[in-house]
Amino acid sequence: MNRAGNPTISDVAARAGVSVPTVSRVLTGAARVSPAKRELVEAAIADLGYRPSAAARALVSRKPQTIAIIAGNTSRYGYAETIRGIEIAARAEGYTVMITVVESADEDEVDRAIEATLTQPLAGVAVLKFDPAGVAALGKIPGHLPVVALSGVREPDTAQAVLDEAAAAEELTDYLLGLGHRTVHHVRVPPSRKVDGRTTGWRRALRRAGADIPPVLDATWDPKSGIAIGRALAADPAVTAVFCGNDEIAMGVMRGITEAGLRIPGDISVAGFDDNPLAELWTPPLTTARQDFATLGRRGFQLLLDAVNDTADRRYSTERPQLVIRDSTAPPSPERGPAGA
Amino acid sequence: MNRAGNPTISDVAARAGVSVPTVSRVLTGAARVSPAKRELVEAAIADLGYRPSAAARALVSRKPQTIAIIAGNTSRYGYAETIRGIEIAARAEGYTVMITVVESADEDEVDRAIEATLTQPLAGVAVLKFDPAGVAALGKIPGHLPVVALSGVREPDTAQAVLDEAAAAEELTDYLLGLGHRTVHHVRVPPSRKVDGRTTGWRRALRRAGADIPPVLDATWDPKSGIAIGRALAADPAVTAVFCGNDEIAMGVMRGITEAGLRIPGDISVAGFDDNPLAELWTPPLTTARQDFATLGRRGFQLLLDAVNDTADRRYSTERPQLVIRDSTAPPSPERGPAGA
DNA sequence: GTGAAAGCGCTAACAG
């Protein structure tokens, strides 16, 4: 019995009438134990409600069963779902999950957060590279620790699971262009770096089609920031289609457009990105690209596990978000566009 | 140097030319060290990039700096925000956070999850008692471990932080009644137990006003489950006001009502609960009760910390959600209601 | 197969 009142391995050994290493053997299955003693040990474990100490185990075996997730945020839709995916996969493999939030890319803050985390006995680290904070954090992880980056720009030296946002954004923009829009305006969410997959894909489609490339409009993560942008967009008669960096911003933009007295998709088509669970319920239901964040998380954990076990056959995993066409997009109205007004 | 390539405390001691305990002393600040040696040690720590091992520390000092959060879900709005609140408060106090998800109240699953968690050296546990899984998990935590329950029914023997949902639901129902509605229908989200604060407050207001108490309608956590309910509600001419267990369900219900050809709030008023960030952007903007989950999480962590340090002056903390009146509610239309049709 | 002995990295007495 230790001070916390928990039975220890030697309590179990005493009760079973065997040595401590024997108990350890039935616990780990590392070596064979006679059925008789094994049974004795198991009974003692059950009687005492014994639970091995992860701290002691990690200390001596150097095989921690904990992974850390480093994220810039835990409650926004994409982040939360990705974390959920990692957690589910980790739990299935017997790993416990630790969460560290890095709210900004501020060097001190990143250092402090990483420092606190690395103090733990960790099998590996998963970094959500969705924002500058994630990018900064990734750079601070010591090289000897297995790491996987989730999303973001391609990392040369790190295992990485991504969603091919650029391809999906390109497809979505193509679809809008195919509807007859002369060009597509773009509202961006805060990018993790200078380059942003969604913006890149959008630009690529426009360029390929020989369409005008309007200046990018920047929103914050707060959906309300889309309202003013929506109003401004509505005031410009050249605007007939808008592609937003995520569904929440699209919802704000739609509200701004509606408040300005225009209709969606009658006057302006609006598309989002992510397929937030509420996108489908919106009025009108939102056209978007479905990002399967939970699967991203699962794939990421698999890559991390491969790195931990050194069984990495591939270190990169990508998946393409699916276009989901609903009612917020339609062919342009004849009254609007560069010709009209 | 250990096998993982990390410097250990004895590497630091060697490099600084002092004994291991002296290094420990500068690390913990437990005893005074001469400025000269302290400087030597600090230099060695910096040179080596030394980081103390939390496993070894927890093992010997019995003061783990980790808390576990047990939750039935991590990505739904209320859960995610609460977790975020706990994490922020914990980080500020130097605690690391571990997350354990218990997806169902299934005994085996709860046991497995708790088991894995308790293996870690833990200072305490915060349980999100939002659902049956949380309730089941709370019952399994060994008594000697500091615990705080977040939300849910009052716990006699546990520190607990709650949001007074019953009072807020009552206020919201009163408001609807005050608008002139004969009664208010209620769509419930899955309750954590038989009693549910939101439902209780709604019933209390109705009873106090001497209004009819219509049967409760049950939705799942999926916002889409509200659609069919909304359609059914629209088909009943006696329905003029609906109070939904959360904003997401309200959005589904509103869509069902709209699809049935009725208008909100013209024909039916709809109110939600929580004040999801998107509630304000909805069409029409949703009347709801704002639940400050992040603060709930912070208060919960404070209570847990008090329990850990045994400085608990109070073991219960409650806060009342604020009514947020927007455009989805209005006086009843003369064409509907028990008199009309 | 099984026990005795050693030691993971660290902090807590205990001398001095």
Add this chain to the structure above:
DNA sequence: CTGTTAGCGCTTTCAC
């Protein structure tokens, strides 16, 4: 103030 001595709870040699 500082070094020496123990020992946390567990796994890993290494004999037998």
